[in-house]
Amino acid sequence: MVTCAIGWLLAITRAVNGQHRTDEELLAARELSLRWQVARVGQVQWHQQKALSRALHGPIQGAVTAAAMRLDEAVRAGTDATALVAETRDELRAAVSLLEEKPDATPGMVSTLDLIIGTWQGVCRVVAATTPDATAALDNDELCRSCLRDVLIDAISNAVRHGDASIVDISISLVGDEVLVRVRDNGATSGTAAIPGLGTRILDECSTRWSSEATDDGYLLTASLPVMP
Structure with a gap:
């Protein structure tokens, strides 16, 4: 009887623990979904604010x-x-x-990166790599593409102006329903940390999460932006 009771207790404990893990996973999934939706609304608002600002x-x-x-x-x-x-x-x-009136469409991702690279030619060497699936997703999502462009422009500008960076390396990939962007620079000061204004506001409003950290040879900005599948 004792052995049987212990067996039942162990089975119940495992079931409770399993249910607890399931509940935690469900809560985590809901939190990620909520973050995605909030950031997506932020992208819409950012895009509309830019159009209004240009007109005003x-x-x-x-x-x-x-x-x-x-x-x-x-x-x-x-x-x-x-x-x-x-x-x-x-x-x-x-x-x-x-x-x-509908604002002018943001150029495709390849053209956007070419424009950014050309802007800093002779001042800072900007290198960009984008995976094919990320390029396709961004080309089909003007909201995300527009916000990402502003993130990149601000990150490079701050890295050069406040960190005296001479090299900026951009990598963009698709992770699920988000675009993961990494901006590495060899600047002495984090552009995002130096100016907690426009750059951080874009990231706070338009990304699900972001971080900026010092590396051995500069700084790394990482951000995830929601993109429509």
Whole structure:
């Protein structure tokens, strides 16, 4: 009887432990899924904010400034500004309508990397390697591609300006439903750590996780960005 009871206790213990592990795995999977969804929403918001910023600081800002100057001049001259007000209103409406236009698409991944490499030519040697499946996924996902471009631009810029880096090595691969990017540089200071502003904000909003650490010959930035399968 004692042996039988012990056997039952062991079986129950194993079952409880197995269920506990299953629950932990389920919670971990749900957490990963939630991180992915939050970062994906961040990508959408980042993309929209960029489009709004371009419009507000471009045509809309110019239209508002010009309208204010024309109206101020009319008031100073004491002229009838009725027609000018109507004209200004139409111009402002036209400028605001630009917000409804779809922003220019981000170039494909190969072209994006070529542009980044060309930008720093003669200042810093940028080398980039992307796996074929990562390239295909990014070419089909403009949101992720746009955010990744901003991450790379900011990382390289900070590495050069604040770390005096002369070499930046970029590697991009596809891991499940995320793009894993590694940016290594030989700079003396971590660009991301030096400027906890735009760069860290992009990473906080658009990635599921990221880290920046010192290496024997510089710094390594690692980030995972959600990408649509």
